Amino acid sequence: MPVVRNIAAFVQQLHAGDERLLMRALARHDDVQVASVLEILTPGEQDRVLQLLPIERRAEVLGSMRSEIAAGIVGRLAPEEAADLLEELDADDAVDILGLFGPAQLRQILARVDAEEAEDIEELLAYGDSTAGGLMSLDVFRVRKDTTVAEAIRMVQEAEDLPQTSFYLYVVDELGRLIGITTLRKLVTSKPDMPIHAIMDADIVHVTADTDQEKVAEIASRYDLVAIPVVDQQLRMLGVVTIDDIVDVIREEATEDILKMAGAGQELVDTRSFWSSFRARMPWLFTAAVGGLLVAVSLQGFEDALRAVPALALFMPVVAGMGGNVGTQSSTIVVRGIAVGYIEGSRIGRLLVREIALGASLGMIYGTMISVAAPFLGATADNPLGLGLVITFGMAGCMIIAAAVGTSVPLVLHRFNVDPAIATGPFVTTSVDILGLLFYFWLATITMDVTV
Amino acid sequence: MPVVRNIAAFVQQLHAGDERLLMRALARHDDVQVASVLEILTPGEQDRVLQLLPIERRAEVLGSMRSEIAAGIVGRLAPEEAADLLEELDADDAVDILGLFGPAQLRQILARVDAEEAEDIEELLAYGDSTAGGLMSLDVFRVRKDTTVAEAIRMVQEAEDLPQTSFYLYVVDELGRLIGITTLRKLVTSKPDMPIHAIMDADIVHVTADTDQEKVAEIASRYDLVAIPVVDQQLRMLGVVTIDDIVDVIREEATEDILKMAGAGQELVDTRSFWSSFRARMPWLFTAAVGGLLVAVSLQGFEDALRAVPALALFMPVVAGMGGNVGTQSSTIVVRGIAVGYIEGSRIGRLLVREIALGASLGMIYGTMISVAAPFLGATADNPLGLGLVITFGMAGCMIIAAAVGTSVPLVLHRFNVDPAIATGPFVTTSVDILGLLFYFWLATITMDVTV
Numbered sequence: 001m002p003v004v005r006n007i008a009a010f011v012q013q014l015h016a017g018d019e020r021l022l023m024r025a026l027a028r029h030d031d032v033q034v035a036s037v038l039e040i041l042t043p044g045e046q047d048r049v050l051q052l053l054p055i056e057r058r059a060e061v062l063g064s065m066r067s068e069i070a071a072g073i074v075g076r077l078a079p080e081e082a083a084d085l086l087e088e089l090d091a092d093d094a095v096d097i098l099g100l101f102g103p104a105q106l107r108q109i110l111a112r113v114d115a116e117e118a119e120d121i122e123e124l125l126a127y128g129d130s131t132a133g134g135l136m137s138l139d140v141f142r143v144r145k146d147t148t149v150a151e152a153i154r155m156v157q158e159a160e161d162l163p164q165t166s167f168y169l170y171v172v173d174e175l176g177r178l179i180g181i182t183t184l185r186k187l188v189t190s191k192p193d194m195p196i197h198a199i200m201d202a203d204i205v206h207v208t209a210d211t212d213q214e215k216v217a218e219i220a221s222r223y224d225l226v227a228i229p230v231v232d233q234q235l236r237m238l239g240v241v242t243i244d245d246i247v248d249v250i251r252e253e254a255t256e257d258i259l260k261m262a263g264a265g266q267e268l269v270d271t272r273s274f275w276s277s278f279r280a281r282m283p284w285l286f287t288a289a290v291g292g293l294l295v296a297v298s299l300q301g302f303e304d305a306l307r308a309v310p311a312l313a314l315f316m317p318v319v320a321g322m323g324g325n326v327g328t329q330s331s332t333i334v335v336r337g338i339a340v341g342y343i344e345g346s347r348i349g350r351l352l353v354r355e356i357a358l359g360a361s362l363g364m365i366y367g368t369m370i371s372v373a374a375p376f377l378g379a380t381a382d383n384p385l386g387l388g389l390v391i392t393f394g395m396a397g398c399m400i401i402a403a404a405v406g407t408s409v410p411l412v413l414h415r416f417n418v419d420p421a422i423a424t425g426p427f428v429t430t431s432v433d434i435l436g437l438l439f440y441f442w443l444a445t446i447t448m449d450v451t452v
Numbered sequence: 453m454p455v456v457r458n459i460a461a462f463v464q465q466l467h468a469g470d471e472r473l474l475m476r477a478l479a480r481h482d483d484v485q486v487a488s489v490l491e492i493l494t495p496g497e498q499d500r501v502l503q504l505l506p507i508e509r510r511a512e513v514l515g516s517m518r519s520e521i522a523a524g525i526v527g528r529l530a531p532e533e534a535a536d537l538l539e540e541l542d543a544d545d546a547v548d549i550l551g552l553f554g555p556a557q558l559r560q561i562l563a564r565v566d567a568e569e570a571e572d573i574e575e576l577l578a579y580g581d582s583t584a585g586g587l588m589s590l591d592v593f594r595v596r597k598d599t600t601v602a603e604a605i606r607m608v609q610e611a612e613d614l615p616q617t618s619f620y621l622y623v624v625d626e627l628g629r630l631i632g633i634t635t636l637r638k639l640v641t642s643k644p645d646m647p648i649h650a651i652m653d654a655d656i657v658h659v660t661a662d663t664d665q666e667k668v669a670e671i672a673s674r675y676d677l678v679a680i681p682v683v684d685q686q687l688r689m690l691g692v693v694t695i696d697d698i699v700d701v702i703r704e705e706a707t708e709d710i711l712k713m714a715g716a717g718q719e720l721v722d723t724r725s726f727w728s729s730f731r732a733r734m735p736w737l738f739t740a741a742v743g744g745l746l747v748a749v750s751l752q753g754f755e756d757a758l759r760a761v762p763a764l765a766l767f768m769p770v771v772a773g774m775g776g777n778v779g780t781q782s783s784t785i786v787v788r789g790i791a792v793g794y795i796e797g798s799r800i801g802r803l804l805v806r807e808i809a810l811g812a813s814l815g816m817i818y819g820t821m822i823s824v825a826a827p828f829l830g831a832t833a834d835n836p837l838g839l840g841l842v843i844t845f846g847m848a849g850c851m852i853i854a855a856a857v858g859t860s861v862p863l864v865l866h867r868f869n870v871d872p873a874i875a876t877g878p879f880v881t882t883s884v885d886i887l888g889l890l891f892y893f894w895l896a897t898i899t900m901d902v903t904v
Contacts, residue, residue, distance in 0.1 A: 030655070032674050064674070157641045167619045167678070184636045189609045203482070221703065222484050222516070224696035226619070226678055243695050244676035247702060251673065254706030255788055258713070262784035274806055281781055281814065288777050289818040292770025293825055299769075303762040310758035313765035314751050317885045318744025320769055324776075325740050325878075329733055332714035336707055354726055362733065366741040373745055426777075433769045 010037060014045055023052055031057060035064035038073075046073050059088030067096040074109075075101065083112035091120035092137040092245070099129060132216045133209030135249070136230045136239035141169045143196055145179060150192035156184060167226055170237055171200045177235040178206060206231050209238055216241055217249045257339055260421040261332065284426055291430025298434050302441040305448075309382070312444055315370070315391050316437060322366060323398035323436040327428040330355045330406030335420045338410065352407050359403030363396030370395070386448045394443050398436030405431050462489060466497055475504055483509060487516035490525075498525050511540030514549075523552040526561075535564035543572035544589040544697070551581060584668050585661030587701070588682045588691035593621045595648055597631060602644035608636060619678055622689055623652045629687040630658060658683050661690055668693055669701045709791055712873040713784065736878055743882025750886050754893040757900075761834070764896055767822070767843050768889060774818060775850035775888040779880040782807045782858030787872045790862065804859050811855030815848030822847070838900045846895050850888030857883050 013021050026034060026049070034053070038046050038061065050058060050073060062070045062085060074082045074097055086094040086109065098106055098121060106125075110118050120138050127133025141159065143152050152169065169187070171180035180200030190199045206229045207216050220228055220243065228241045306313055334351070371388035406428050410420035465473050478486060478501070486505070490498050490513065502510060502525060514522045514537060526534045526549055538546045538561065550558055550573060558577075562570050572590050579585025593611065595604050604621065621639070623632035632652030642651045658681045659668050672680055672695065680698075682690045758765055786803070823840035858880050862872035 036674065153640060156637060184640065185608060188605060188636065188640065221696070221699045222488065226695060243678060243699075244673070247673045247695075247699060250699060250702050250706070251792065254702075254709075255792060257706075258710055258788050259784060261710070262780045274809060277806065277810055278813065281778075281810065284781075285774065285777060285814055285818060288774055289770065289822055292767075292773050293822050295769045295773075296766040296822075296826065299766050303766075306762035306765050307759055310755040310762075310765075313758050313762075313768065314748040314755075315744075316765065316768055317747045317772055317889065318741065320773075321744050321747075321776075321881060321885065322737065322740055325737060325881075326733075328714045329736075332711060336710050340703065340707060354729065357726060358729055358733065361730065362737055366737060370741055370745050370748075374748065429773060429777075433773065437769065 011041070011045065014041075014048060019052060022049075026053060031060040032064045035061045039065055039069050043072060043076065047076060059085050062097075063089050063093045067093075068100060071097045071100040075105065079105075079108040079112050082109045086121075087113055087117050090137055090139060091117060091124055092135065092239075094121055095124040095134070099125060099134075127209055130213045131209060132207045132211040132213065132228070132230045132241055133238070135213055135216065135241045135245045136209070137242055137245075138239045140229070140237065140240045142172050142237060143169050145171050145173055145195065145197040145200075147196045148192065149187050149190045149194045149196060149199065152196055153184075153187050153192075156187070168229075168240075169196075170229055170240075171196055172237050175234070176237060178204060178229055178231050178237040180204065181229070204229065206235075207241070208233065213249045214253055217246050217253065220246045221250070257336075257421050260419070261335065261425060287426040288429065291426055291433065294430065295433045295437065299437055299441060302445070305441060305445055309387065309444065309448060311387060312390070312441070315374075315387075315394075316440070318370060319391065319395050319398050319440050320433050320437055322363070322395055323402035323432040324429050325402075326359050326362065326399045327402035327406035327432045328425075330359075330403045331410050331420075331424045331428050334407055334410040335424055338414050338420055348411060352404070355403040355407045356400055359399040359401075360396055363399030364392065367392035367395035383448055390440065390444045390447050394436075394440035397439045397443070398432065401435045401439065402428070402432040405435070463493070463497070466493075466500065471504060474501075478505060483512040484516045487513045491517055491521050495524060495528065499528060511537050515541050515545045519545075519548040520552060523549045527553065527557065531557075531560040532564050534561045538573075539565055539569050542589055542591060543569060543576055544587065544691075546573055547576040547586070551577060551586075579661055582665045583661060584659045584663040584665065584680070584682045584693055585690070587665055587668065587693045587697045588661070589694060589697075590691045592681070592689065592692045594624050594628075594689060595621050597623050597625055597647070597649040597652075599648045600644065601639050601642045601646045601648060601651065604648055605636075605639050605644075608639070620681075620692075621648075622681055622692075623648055624689050627686070628689060630656060630681055630683050630689040632656065633681070656681065659693070660684065665701045666705055669698050669705065672698045673702070709788070709873050712871070713787060713877060739878040740881065743878055743885065746882065747885045747889065751889055751893060754897070757893060757897055761839070761896065761900060763839060764842070764893070767826075767839075767846075768892070770822060771843070771847050771850050771892050772885050772889055774815070774847055775854035775884040776881050777854075778811050778814065778851045779854035779858035779884045780877075782811075782855045783862050783872075783876045783880050786859055786862040787876055790866050790872055800863060804856065807855040807859045808852055811851040811853075812848055815851030816844065819844035819847035835900060842892065842896045842899050846888075846892035849891045849895070850884065853887045853891065854880070854884040857887070 010022075010025055013025065029037075034049070034057075038049055041049065046069075050061075053061060062073065065073075074085065077085070086097065089097075094117070098109065101109070110121065113121065124134065124136070124138070127136075141156070143155065147155075156169075167183065169182050169184070170178055171182060173179050180197060180202045181204050182196060182200040186199050205219060205223050205225065207219065209230055209232060211230075216228060219225070220241070226243045228246075230238045230241060232238055333355075371391045374388070374391070375384055406424075409427050409431075410424045413420040413424065462474075462477055465477065481489075486501070486509075490501055493501065498521075502513075505513060514525065517525075526537065529537070538549065541549075546569070550561065553561070562573065565573065576586065576588070576590070579588075593608070595607065599607075608621075619635065621634050621636070622630055623634060625631050632649060632654045633656050634648060634652045638651050657671060657675050657677065659671065661682055661684060663682075668680060671677070672693075678695045680693045682693060684690055754764075785807075823843045826840070826843070827836055858876075861879050861883075862876045865872040865876065
C-alpha cells in the first residue's frame with residue numbers, strides 16, 4: 001500500500017502540467033505516500049506538488065518526510081508561509097526541520113510563528129540534537145496525583161489535541177515531579193471516585209533530558225516501551241519520547257555505524273555537498289595513505305627477492321586482500337557485537353580462538369587452491385613448488401594475523417573508550433598489509449633462496 | 453536504570469553461593485535488568501539464577517531476553533518445566549523461542565503445553581520466520597461493527613488478558629474481515645449508543661501474513677504506527693504486529709546488512725559454532741580468492757617491468773588499498789542509501805559524478821603526498837621522478853576507477869534484484885585491483901620505459 005504505484009507516470013503528468021490529473025492523483029494517495037514521492041522529486045517538482053496540495057494536507061505531508069528534505073522545501077518558502085506550515089506540526093517535528101536552518105533564517109521564521117508554539121520550539125531547540133530533550137514531544141497528558149478517576153476521564157474527553165501516539169497518562173505531584181503512570185484502560189476499569197495515585201503504576205522507566213538518544217533507544221527496546229517520559233534533574237516531567245522517533249533513531253544509528261566502518265562520514269545525506277563528503281573521507285584516507293607508505297617502506301628490503309622472482313609481486317594483492325577480508329570479517333563481527341551488547345568479558349578468549357582458527361583453516365584452503373590453480377592459468381615461476389608453498393603458507397599466515405588483529409583492535413579501542421566503528425578499519429588493513437606481507441616475503445626468502 | 457550496577461559483584465556472589473544475598477539482589481532489579489545480566493552469564497550460571505528467581509518472575513525474565521539465549525535456557529529444562537514457563541508467555545514470544553528448537557524437542561514441549569496455547573503456537577510457527585505472520589501476536593481486541601460504544605467499553609472493562617501494548621480496537625464485519633480501527637479514547641468521547649462503525653477510522657494500513665518483516669518495519673516507521681494489523685488474503689483479521697517486535701526487526705536487519713557487507717554471514721550469534729561461521733564466510737572468500745587469482749594472472753605481462761623497477765611492487769599495496777578504500781566508501785553509501793530508500797533514479801547521475809570527482813581529487817592529493825614523502829623514507833628508485841609520477845597518477849586513476857565501480861556495481865545489482873549488500877564487496881575489490889593495477893603498470897611502462 002504505501003507505494004505510489006506509478007511514480008514515472010506521476011512525474012510525467014507533473015511535467016505535462018495537467019493540474020487536474022495531478023490533483024486527482026494526489027487525492028488518491030495518503031499523506032505518507034505523497035511524502036515518499038516528494039522525497040525523490042527535484043526541488044522544483046517538490047515545490048509544484050506542494051502548491052497543488054490542499055493547504056490542510058501540506059503540514060501533514062511535510063511532517064511525514066525526512067526532515068532534511070522537508071527543511072529544503074520549507075527553506076524555499078517565504079518566512080510567513082513557512083511559519084504557517086510549521087505551526088500545524090507538533091513542536092518536536094517542527095524542531096527537526098528548524099534545527100537544520102541557520103540562525104538568521106530560523107529567527108525570521110520563528111518571529112512569524114505564534115507565540116506559544118514559538119516558545120515550545122525554542123525550548124526544544126535548546127536541547128542537544130541527539131539527546132532525549134531534542135527528541136521529546138511536549139504534548140503529554142499530565143494529571144495531578146489527587147485527581148479522581150472520574151475527573152481524569154473527563155479531562156481525556158475534553159482534551160482537544162492529544163497527540164495520536166499518547167497512550168499513557170502521567171501522574172505528577174504538586175511540584176510537577178513524575179510519580180507514576182497509568183492508562184485510559186486502567187481508568188475505565190477503576191471506580192470513578194478513586195484517586196489516580198491509587199491506580200497508577202509507580203514503577204516508571206524514565207530518562208533525563210540530556211540522555212543520549214542511543215541510550216534512549218536501547219532502553220525503549222529493552223523495556224518494549226511505546227513512549228519514555230523525560231524528566232529534569234529534579235524529576236519534573238518535561239515531555240515524552242515516542243516510539244516513532246525512537247525507530248528513526250535506531251535507523252540513523254545503524255546507518256551511522258555502517259558509514260563509519262567504511263570511513264565515509266556519519267550521515268547519509270545525498271544532498272550533501274562535494275566538500276562535506278570530501279572532508280568526511282579525508283581523515284580515513286589519510287590514515288590509509290600513511291599506512292600504505294609504511295607498507296612500502298617496510299617491504300624495501302625485499303627488492304632483491306622481487307628482482308629474482310617477480311611473480312611474488314603478482315600474488316601480493318591476493319595474499320594481502322584475503323588477509324584484509326578476513327580481518328574485516330573478524331572486526332565487523334566484533335564491532336557490531338560491541339554495538340548491540342553481545343560481546344562481554346567472559347567471551348573474548350573464546351572468540352579470539354575461534355577467529356584465529358577460522359583464519360588458519362580458510363587460509364590453508366584458499367592458499368592451496370590458488371597455488372594449485374595458478375600454473376594452469378599461466379602464472380609460472382622457475383620454482384613453481386617453492387612459489388606454491390610460499391603462497392599457501394604466506395596466505396594462511398597472513399589470514400591468521402588478520403583474524404587476530406581484526407578481533408583485538410576493536411576490543412582494545414573499546415576498552416580505551418575509542419569508538420571501534422570509526423578507528424578499526426584503516427588500523428586493521430594497514431597492520432595486516434605490513435605484517436602479512438612481511439611474513440609472505442620472509443617466507444619467500446627462506447624458502448626460495450635455497451632453490452632459486 | 454536498566455544497568456545492573458555491579459555485575460562483577462553479582463557474579464562473585466553467585467560463585468560464593470550466598471543465596472540470600474543473591475535473592476535480595478534479584479529482588480532489587482526489574483525483570484529487564486535481570487534478563488540483561490542473565491544474557492552475559494555462562495549457561496551454568498544462568499540456570500542457577502533462574503532457579504533462584506520466584507516462579508512468577510521466571511517467564512517475564514525469559515520473555516525479556518534475546519530469544520537465542522532464552523532458547524538455550526529453556527532447552528536445558530525438563531519438557532514439563534519448559535512447557536510451564538512457555539505457557540506464561542504471549543504466544544508470539546513463545547514462538548520466538550520454540551522456533552529455535554528441533555522438531556523432536558519442539559514436539560516434546562508442545563505436548564505438555566495446554567491445548568489452547570499450543571494451538572496458537574502451532575498456528576504462528578506455520579508462518580515464515582521473517583514474515584508478518586511469524587511476528588504477529590494473536591491477542592487482539594476485535595469488536596463486531598454493530599457493537600455499540602457502551603458495549604465495547606464494557607468489553608474492554610471485562611477483558612482479562614489484554615496485551616499491554618494493544619492500544620487499538622479492531623472493527624470486523626460478520627465474516628471477520630477488518631473494516632476499521634478505533635481507540636479507547638474515541639470510545640470514551642463518543643455517545644454510548646452509537647454503533648462502533650460510526651466512530652471507527654476506516655482508513656487502515658495493514659499487511660498480509662506473508663509480508664516480509666523488513667517491509668512491515670518500513671511501513672510502521674513511515675506511518676508512525678504502534679501496531680500493524682495482519683490480515684489474510686480475504687482481509688480477515690489474523691493478528692497484530694506490535695512496535696516492540698518491529699524495533700527488534702530493525703535492529704536485526706541493520707546487523708544483517710553490516711555483516712553481509714563484510715561477507716561475514718547474516719546472523720550475529722556468538723554462540724554459533726566454528727563450522728557455521730566457516731560456512732558463512734567461505735563463499736565470499738572464495739569469490740575474493742578467484743578475484744585475486746585473476747589479478748595475478750592479468751598482471752603477468754608486467755614481470756619485466758617489475759624486474760627493472762622492483763620498487764613498483766612496493767607501492768602496489770598502497771595504490772590498490774587506497775582504491776579499495778574509496779571503492780568501499782562509494783559502495784557503502786550507495787548500498788545503505790538503497791536500503792533506507794535515499795537513492796532513486798533521478799539522483800544516480802549526480803551521485804556518480806560526485807563520487808568520481810571525490811576519487812580524482814583525493815587520489816591526486818594522496819598520490820602526491822606519497823610520491824613526495826617516499827624518498828625521504830628511503831624508498832628510492834633509479835628514476836625517482838618517473839616513479840613519483842606513476843604513483844601519483846596511478847593512484848588517482850585507480851581511485852577514479854574505484855569510485856565509478858563502487859557506485860555502479862550496487863546500483864546494477866539492485867536493478868537486477870540481487871541484494872547489493874551481499875555481492876558488492878568482493879566484486880568491487882577485485883575489479884579495483886585488476887583495473888587499477890593494470891592502469892598503474894601500464895602507466896609505468898609508458899612513463900618509465902622511456903627513461904629507465
